[in-house]
Amino acid sequence: MSETSALIILIAAIFTNNILLSNFLGMCSFLACSRQIPTAAGLGVAVTFVLAGTTALNYVIYYYLLAPLGLEHLQFIVFIAVIAAFVQFVEMFVERFSPRLYYALGIFLPLITVNCAILGASLFMVTRNYSFTQSIGFGFGAGIGFALAIILMAGLRKKMTYSNIPKPFQGVAIVMIITGVMAMAFMGFAGMVNIQ
Amino acid sequence: MEQNGIIELFTYAILVFVGVLAGLSTLLTIAEKLLIDYGVCEIDINAGERILQVEGGQTLLSALIENEIYIPSACGGQGSCGYCKMTVLAGGGPVLPTETPFLTRKEVREGVRLACQVKVRENIISKIPEEMLNVKLFNTVVESTRSLTHDMKEIRLKLIEPPEISFRVGQYAQIQAPSPDGPVFRAYSISSPVYEPNVVELGVRLIPGGIGSTYLHNLQVGDQAIFTGPYGDFRLNEDPEVEIICVGGGAGMSPMKNIIYSLYHEWPDRSCWLFFGCRTTKDIFYLEEYQELAKKHPNFKVIYALSDPLGPDEKWDGETGFIHLAVDKYLEAGRKRQAFLCGPPPMIDAVMDVLADKGLAEQDIFYDKF
Incomplete structure (x- = not known):
C-alpha cells in the first residue's frame, strides 16, 4: 500500500472508492442539502476543506502523539474533538466571508462535525496505513468525491422537479434510489485505479 | 508492575486528551480573534x-x-x-x-x-x-398598583432617570421583562395622559404563561422597572371641530384612556365618543371614572357593551352585543371625525367596516391590533 502515490489515492477516493457512494458515509447531509446546486456546492467545498484538514491534523496527532504513547484506543474521541474544533473554525471562516452560504447551510454547517464521512476518512487513514502525503491525498479526494456526488445529486433533483414521480417515491425515497443508481454507475470506474 | 503500567497509561491518556483539547481551544480562540475582528x-x-x-x-x-x-x-x-x-x-x-x-x-x-x-x-x-431617535431608556419604580378586574391590573411607574417623558397620545412603551433567555421587551400602551410627564401608567391583562404580563402583575410598590419609549404613530387631529371616536375591546383600553383625558385637558368642549366592548359585567373597568368625566364634559359620550348573554345574578342596563353594532347605532354619517381603535383583530376589522360606512377615510383611523 505504501508505494501508491498520493495522486492515485486522490483519484481513487473520488471515483472508485467514493466515500459516499461506495461506503455510504455522510448520507444525512447528502440527502438534506442536495436540493439546490449552490447550497450543495457550498457544503461540498466546506466538507472537502474539513476532510483534507482533519485527516492531516489527525495523522499528525495519531502518529506523533497517540501511537508513541500507546494510546491508539483514544483515536475515536481525539479525532472527534479535532473534527469539532476544525468545523468551528470553518464555521467562523464561512460566516466571515460568505454570510449567505452561512445561512443557506444553516444547521448543516455545524453538523459537518457529526458527518460520518469525516470521521470515516480519518479511521480509513489509520486502518489502511497511509503515509502523511497519502492521507492528505485521501482526505482531499474523499472531499472532492463527496462534493461531486452531492452536486450531481442536486442537479438531478433540480431536473426531477419537472418529472412525474409516482407518489410513493416522492421526496427522500427517490433520492435514495437515485443514490443507488449513481453508486452502480460509479462502479464503472472500478479497475481504473485500485486501493483497498 | 502491571498495575503501575495501567496507571501510567491512564495518566497519559488523560494528559494527552486534555492537552489536545487545550491546544484546540487555544487555536480556536486565536482564530476567532483574527477572523471575527472587524475593527x-x-x-x-x-x-x-x-x-x-x-x-x-x-x-x-x-x-x-x-x-x-x-x-x-x-x-x-x-x-x-x-x-x-x-x-x-x-x-x-x-x-x-x-x-x-x-x-x-x-x-x-x-x-x-x-x-x-x-x-x-x-x-x-x-x-x-426621527421619532425612534427620540426613544429613551427609562428607569422607574412602581408607584402604585390596583386591580381593575379579575385579570386586569393598573400599574403606575414613577420615572426616576430620566425624570420626564414627552409623548403623544396613544403611544406605547416597551417594558423590559426577565425571561429564561435573558431580558425581553413587551409593548404596552401608555394609559396616563400626556400632561403627566413624570408617570407612566399601564393597564395590563394577565395572560396565563405570558412573560410580560406575568412579570408586570407580580410587581410590588417600590420595585424597579425599566422601559424604552415612546413608540407608535398615533396622531391626534388638533382641529377642535373634529370629533374623536375611541373604540376599545377586551384589554384595549390604555390608549383610549390616555387620549380621552389628554383631550379634555386641552379642549374641554370637544366632542368625543368612547365605545368599549367587554364580555361580562366582570370585565367592566373605568366606567365610573368616565361617567364622572362625562358629567364635567357634556360632549363626552360613553358606551359600554357586553357581548355575552347576562348571567342570572348580573345587572346591566347598557348596550349588549358586539361593540361594532353599538358604533353603527350611535354614530351618524357625515361628520368630520378621527378614530382610534384598540383590541383584538376581528373587532378592529368589524369596526373599520362600520367606520368606513360612516364616511371615515383610512388615514383618519388609527389602530392597534393585538
Missing part, C-alpha cells in the same frame, strides 16, 4: 445626522442600543418578532433567509432590514425615523 465600523444615521463608532462583529440592533438608540424589539434579537425594521442603504450585506418572512417585496427594494439580523461588518449607511 471599528461607522454607522451613519439619516445622512450624517449622527455618526456612531461601534465595535464590528455585533448586530446592528445591539450596536444601536449601545449608543442609546432604541429600535423597537419584542423578541430580544432572535429574529422572531419582526419589529426592529430599519432602512440600511449600504453595508448591510445581502438580505438573509431569516429576514425574508418579515419583509414585503417593496421593503426589500427599499433596503428595509431587521436590525437584529444585520451584522456590523463594515461601515453602514442607514435611515432611522
